[in-house]
Amino acid sequence: MKTIGLISANYRGEGFGDLTENRTLASLPYGGRYRLIDFALSNLANSGITTVGIIAPYDSGSLIDHIGIGNPWSLGRKNGGLFLMPGSLYGVQTGGNRFLIRDMLKNIKFFERDDADYVIISSSSDVYNMDYKTLIEAHSKSGRVMTLVYKKMPRGEDLKNKGYCLDIDETGKVTALKPEAFGWCNYFMDCCIVNREFMLTFLHWFGALEYMDMFDVVRDNLDTIDVGAFEFRGYFGKISSTADFLKVNQGMTDYDIRNEVFCNPDRLILTKTQDEAPVYYTPDSDVRNSTISAGCRIEGKVENSTIFRSVNIGKGASIRNSVIMMHCNIGEGAVLDNVICDKYVNINPGAKIYGSGGEDPVIIGKGSTI
Amino acid sequence: MKKKKCIAMLLAGGQGSRLGSLTSSIAKPAVSFGGKYRIIDFSLSNCVNSGIDTVGILVQYKPLILNKYVGTGESWDLAVADGGVSILPPFAGETGGEWYEGTADAIYHNIDFIDLYNPDNVLILSGDHIYKTDYNKMLKEHEANNADLTVSVIEVPIEEASRFGIMTADEEGNIVKFTEKPKNPDSNLASMGIYIFTWSSLRKALLEDHNDPQSEHDFGKNIIPKMLAEGKKLIVYRFEGYWRDVGTVDSYYECQMDLMDDMDSINVFTKDSRVFSNSNIYPPQYIGPEANIDKALISNGCTVYGAVDHSILGSGVVIGPGSVIEDSIILPNAIIGRDCHIKKAIINEGVTVDDRTDINDPDGKIVVYGTARLSV
Numbered sequence: 001m002k003t004i005g006l007i008s009a010n011y012r013g014e015g016f017g018d019l020t021e022n023r024t025l026a027s028l029p030y031g032g033r034y035r036l037i038d039f040a041l042s043n044l045a046n047s048g049i050t051t052v053g054i055i056a057p058y059d060s061g062s063l064i065d066h067i068g069i070g071n072p073w074s075l076g077r078k079n080g081g082l083f084l085m086p087g088s089l090y091g092v093q094t095g096g097n098r099f100l101i102r103d104m105l106k107n108i109k110f111f112e113r114d115d116a117d118y119v120i121i122s123s124s125s126d127v128y129n130m131d132y133k134t135l136i137e138a139h140s141k142s143g144r145v146m147t148l149v150y151k152k153m154p155r156g157e158d159l160k161n162k163g164y165c166l167d168i169d170e171t172g173k174v175t176a177l178k179p180e181a182f183g184w185c186n187y188f189m190d191c192c193i194v195n196r197e198f199m200l201t202f203l204h205w206f207g208a209l210e211y212m213d214m215f216d217v218v219r220d221n222l223d224t225i226d227v228g229a230f231e232f233r234g235y236f237g238k239i240s241s242t243a244d245f246l247k248v249n250q251g252m253t254d255y256d257i258r259n260e261v262f263c264n265p266d267r268l269i270l271t272k273t274q275d276e277a278p279v280y281y282t283p284d285s286d287v288r289n290s291t292i293s294a295g296c297r298i299e300g301k302v303e304n305s306t307i308f309r310s311v312n313i314g315k316g317a318s319i320r321n322s323v324i325m326m327h328c329n330i331g332e333g334a335v336l337d338n339v340i341c342d343k344y345v346n347i348n349p350g351a352k353i354y355g356s357g358g359e360d361p362v363i364i365g366k367g368s369t370i
Numbered sequence: 371m372k373k374k375k376c377i378a379m380l381l382a383g384g385q386g387s388r389l390g391s392l393t394s395s396i397a398k399p400a401v402s403f404g405g406k407y408r409i410i411d412f413s414l415s416n417c418v419n420s421g422i423d424t425v426g427i428l429v430q431y432k433p434l435i436l437n438k439y440v441g442t443g444e445s446w447d448l449a450v451a452d453g454g455v456s457i458l459p460p461f462a463g464e465t466g467g468e469w470y471e472g473t474a475d476a477i478y479h480n481i482d483f484i485d486l487y488n489p490d491n492v493l494i495l496s497g498d499h500i501y502k503t504d505y506n507k508m509l510k511e512h513e514a515n516n517a518d519l520t521v522s523v524i525e526v527p528i529e530e531a532s533r534f535g536i537m538t539a540d541e542e543g544n545i546v547k548f549t550e551k552p553k554n555p556d557s558n559l560a561s562m563g564i565y566i567f568t569w570s571s572l573r574k575a576l577l578e579d580h581n582d583p584q585s586e587h588d589f590g591k592n593i594i595p596k597m598l599a600e601g602k603k604l605i606v607y608r609f610e611g612y613w614r615d616v617g618t619v620d621s622y623y624e625c626q627m628d629l630m631d632d633m634d635s636i637n638v639f640t641k642d643s644r645v646f647s648n649s650n651i652y653p654p655q656y657i658g659p660e661a662n663i664d665k666a667l668i669s670n671g672c673t674v675y676g677a678v679d680h681s682i683l684g685s686g687v688v689i690g691p692g693s694v695i696e697d698s699i700i701l702p703n704a705i706i707g708r709d710c711h712i713k714k715a716i717i718n719e720g721v722t723v724d725d726r727t728d729i730n731d732p733d734g735k736i737v738v739y740g741t742a743r744l745s746v
Contacts, residue, residue, distance in 0.1 A: 032654030033670075071444075072651065253656060262653035263671075273649040275445070277638045278405035278669040278682070280630075287663055293654040294406070294670050297639070306654075 002116040003136050003193070004051040004080070005044035009037060009063060009124040010087030011098045015241040018365040019342060024057040025239070026124035027066055029325050029343070031252050031262070032293035032308050035066050036239070037124040038271045044120065045073035046267040047132035051080030053110045054124075055087045055103045072270045083110055098123055098190060101217065102210040105203055116196050121214075123190035127237030127248055129261045129269065135193055135230050144228040145198040146218070148174060151236040153187040163238075164188040164215065166229055174227040177219035186229065188215070189236060235260050242340060246361050249306040249323050252291045276309050284315050293326075300330065314349065322361075342366040372452055374424055374489040376509055376566070378417050379480070381473055382410060382497035383430030388618045391718060395742050397429065398617070399497030400436035402701045402719055404629045404638060405669040405682050408439055409616060411647045412502070412636070413495050414446045414455075419643045420505040422493065424453030426483055428476040430460055430469065435744055445648035458483060472587030478576040484569065492572055494565040494589065500625050500636055501613035502643050508566055508607045518571035518602040519594070521545065522564035524609045534560035535590050537606050545604035548594050559606055562613060565589065571602060612636055623716060623736050626682055626699055630667050652685050660691060669702070676706070690725070703745060718742045 009026035013019075019028060026037040037054075044052050052075055056063055069075070070082030085107040088100065099121065104111075111119065118139065120132055130149075139147040150166050165185035167176035177188065192215075194202075202225075206217050218225060235257050237248035251257045262269055276295025281287070285298040292298065295310035300317030307313070308325045314332035322339045324330065330341075331349030338355030339362045341347070346369040353370065355362040364370060386398030393401060399410035410427075417425050425448060429436055436457075442448075443455030458480050460469050470476035477484075477494070484492060491512065493505055512520035523537050531552065538547035538557040549555070575593055579585050585592045598604055612635045614625040628635035638645045652671025657663065664679040671686035676693035684702035689695060692709035700706065704717045707725035714736055715729045721740030723729070731737050 252653075258653070258656060258673075263673075268651055269653070270651050273651060275644075275646055275649045277645075278667040279655065280639065281663045281666040281668065281678075283665050285663060287657040288661065289659040290657050291654045292657060292668075295639075302657075 001118065001136055001140050002114075003047075003049055003118040003120060003132070004053070004110075004114050004116040004196070005049045006053045006055070006104075006110065006119055006121045007037065007040045007044070007124050008055045008087075008099050008103070008121070009060075010055045010057045010100065010103055011096075011125075012057075013125070013240070014096070016245070017242060017363050019242065019245070019340065019363060022059075022366070023062050024059070024124075026057065027062040028125070028239075028245075029308060030127070030239075030245075031249060032291045032306055033274075034269060034271050035063075036127070037063065037067070038269055039127050039129070040122045040124045041067070041070075041073045041075075042267070042270045043122070043128070043130050043132060045075065045270060047130075047136075049120065049132065050075070050077060051083070051114060051116070053083040053085055053107065055107065056084050057087055058089045060084075060086075066272055068272065072272055080114075085110060097213040097216075099214040100210070101203065101206060101212055101214055104199075104214065105207055105210055108200070108203060111196055111199050111203070114196065118193050119196050119199055120191070120193045122192075125239060126190060127239065127251075127261065128189070128232065128234055129264060129267055130232055130234060131267060132193075138230050139193045139228065142172065142228045144173075144226045146192055146194040146225060147228040147230050149189045149191040149193075149230050149232050150186040151189055151232050152184060153236075154184055163190075163240075164219070168229045172228050174222060174229050176222065177215065186231075187236075187238075189232060190215075193230075237261075242361055242363060243359050246321070246323060246338070246340060249291075250304060250321070252306060253289050253304065274309060282315075285313075300332075308343075317347075321355075338362065339364065342368075346370070372487075374453065374487040376422055376491040376493055376505070377424040377426070377453070377484065377487050377489045378422050378493040378495055378505075379426045379428065379477055379484070380410070380413055380417075380495045380497050381428050381476060382436060383428050383433075383470055383476060384498075385431045386498065386617060389622060390619060390738050391741055392619070392622070392716070392738060393432075395432060395435075395744060396719075397431050397433055397436045397497075400439055401622075402684050403500070403616070403622075404626050404636075405667050405684050406649065406702075407638070407645060407647045409500065410436070410440070410497050411446075411645055412500050413497060414440075414443075414448065415643070415645045416501070416503055416505065417493075417495075418446045418448055418646065420503075422505060423448065423450050424487055424489075426456050426458045426480060427497070428458050428470065428480065430476070433457070433459060439648050441648065446646045453487065456483065472592075473589045474576060474579055474585075474593050475587035477572075478580050478587070481573060481576065484573075489569050492567050492569050494563075494567065496563045496615075498615060498617055499562070499564075499613065500616055501609075501611065502636060502645070503609065503611065504643070505566075508564075508609075511605070511607050512566045512568075515543075515605050516603060517566075517605045518568050519597055519604045520566045520607050521594070521604065522562045522609050523559040523606045524562055524613055525558050526560045528555060528558045531555035531558050531560065535563075537561055539606045543605045543607075545598060545606055548590075548598060550590055559608070561590065562609060563590070563615075564609075566607075571597070619716070619736055619738060623699065627697075630665065630680070630682060650685055658691070661689075676708075676710075684719070701742070703743075704740075712739075715739050719744060 075082035658675040675691040720743035
């Protein structure tokens with residue numbers, strides 16, 4: 001049951017303000033030392049998948065810089081390995097589409113030249129740690145051509161920024177993809193496994209609809225396409241807004257989430273290493289319930305926050321409920337609450353910045369000085 | 371193969387028995403240091419920061435973790451096509467195999483390796499030194515003086531000189547006498563065990579030394595006295611800066627405390643002459659709601675619920691709730707349970723310390739706790 005992986009990274013987020021102005025969601029820094037695409041890549045790599053294609057965003061500089069030849073995910077290989085495939089300009093323009101048929105057609109050789117039985121297709125911006133081997137097994141047993149992965153979620157509000165809920169009948173067949181839901185729903189995780197040969201047929205059938213999202217086409221053709229569903233029971237961090245971004249970052253301080261997603265020795269989330277020094281805490285530091293990354297120097301107070309690599313936090317500074325990305329410098333006595341600092345931000349000594357209670361964090365753009 | 375100006379040979383085969391249980395299952399150069407580093411990182415980083423792109427690492431004693439850690443050398447930018455890192459263990463030939471019988475013997479057995487690169491000079495390094503330097507300065511002096519051998523020396527207090535190999539040099543820096551651990555030292559220039567040899571001179575000396583049945587095949591004891599007696603040009607290079615041999619538990623402990631307490635010692639935080647390491651991909655560290663960190667160096671992957679005061683935590687260490695860690699070094703992946711009190715101790719790699727354990731020597735000596743359980 002040979003399986004290859006395809007990650008779609010050719011989309012932007014809406015509702016992230018400055019954070020995604022010059023980067024795709026896939027390369028949004030997350031969790032102290034990661035980029036969002038690390039989860040998609042690590043899930044594939046940790047499930048033994050050694051051929052992975054990435055539909056790169058049209059403007060892919062930051063992504064290519066991060067992924068390189070795929071060594072952290074053991075994808076720098078002769079047999080298979082990493083295939084970075086150019087996505088179209090439309091990926092950065094269309095609202096909410098993540099799996100443009102156009103991008104797959106353009107790179108149809110990825111599907112053609114491999115002899116794999118299955119392809120796992122996933123988004124590049126969702127936070128979860130999943131062993132795809134169980135998915136592959138279930139899909140193989142089901143005899144269907146495609147299986148969608150879903151998570152039971154309590155509310156429909158996460159459907160903003162385009163998402164689907166699945167209606168599933170008693171045989172396990174997906175009967176509808178709905179753009180809205182109330183109460184508990186089977187939230188589609190933008191991840192599926194599909195028979196490789198069917199994928200070629202699919203692209204052949206629907207090539208004329210190349211401007212559409214693959215799953216919109218699936219939605220409209222459920223009577224002809226035999227689609228099953230697979231429930232994922234682990235943690236699923238969906239990032240659809242800056243408030244989500246703050247919330248999912250803070251999720252890392254939760255004991256269970258940290259253990260499940262980040263500290264599973266069999267399935268570590270892999271990323272490019274920067275090889276920074278250990279964190280240096282001075283006697284003035286006071287850190288509680290926070291995630292701190294290598295290379296930092298902490299002299300101030302940090303609470304309920306995520307601090308990325310090589311951040312300096314000056315004496316008497318106080319950081320609460322915030323995300324501080326790499327290479328920021330927080331001056332002495334500065335106070336930040338509900339703030340997201342992009343990379344290379346300088347906060348002057350004594351500055352005080354307050355966002356509102358987690359719903360609407362203040363975002364400080366890359367490289368600014370305040 | 372391109373001819374090289376200088377290649378490095380790093381002696382990493384010794385047992386390091388003075389480090390006790392720290393080296394019971396791991397070669398000394400691979401012992402954890404400063405949280406996320408291993409001792410060998412400092413020498414390897416010095417090489418790459420000096421533009422030396424060919425390094426032979428001579429291994430013998432329990433090399434498993436060392437081999438695994440060095441890997442292709444990629445972490446030190448030493449995965450280069452024409453050179454790079456080569457692990458050189460003892461090997462068998464037509465007439466059987468032999469262990470490396472001394473520092474010079476280890477190099478003798480790898481003459482073929484050095485000949486592959488046909489270098490002008492060979493830099494001999496120890497795998498258990500903590501320092502930062504640019505070997506080019508030493509190489510420049512070596513070449514400017516047309517020396518056969520340049521020995522890196524450091525000034526030590528004269529009253530401590532009898533613990534070292536002491537070089538006596540004339541005003542031009544020519545070595546006139548070498549005494550191993552002299553009772554009445556007439557110089558305070560201690561050999562650091564860092565040598566640059568002109569390869570042709572070293573090659574000849576090694577071949578002759580190999581055939582000398584009286585020789586212990588040691589650089590300090592045999593090669594240097596022999597070259598001195600033959601009237602070869604031996605000079606000293608005066609090293610300035612921070613340098614420590616971490617061959618004993620005390621020096622291993624103190625040097626790491628220096629790293630935390632004294633930015634002028636071995637600064638791993640600056641971007642110039644960076645110290646590289648083969649970093650594991652651990653998640654960032656998590657500091658719990660009741661944690662209390664005073665001065666500390668904490669590595670990736672740590673989870674801290676207790677109190678940490680003036681201590682160093684290696685990658686993946688867990689400090690349980692209610693535990694207090696003082697003046698201690700917790701090596702990677704050690705798990706400290708609840709309500710422990712650890713003072714002035716080194717907890718070995720991967721060791722689990724049960725709840726409510728007190729580790730503290732009543733006489734204030736450094737305690738080395740547990741036997742390493744290694745993982746990669």
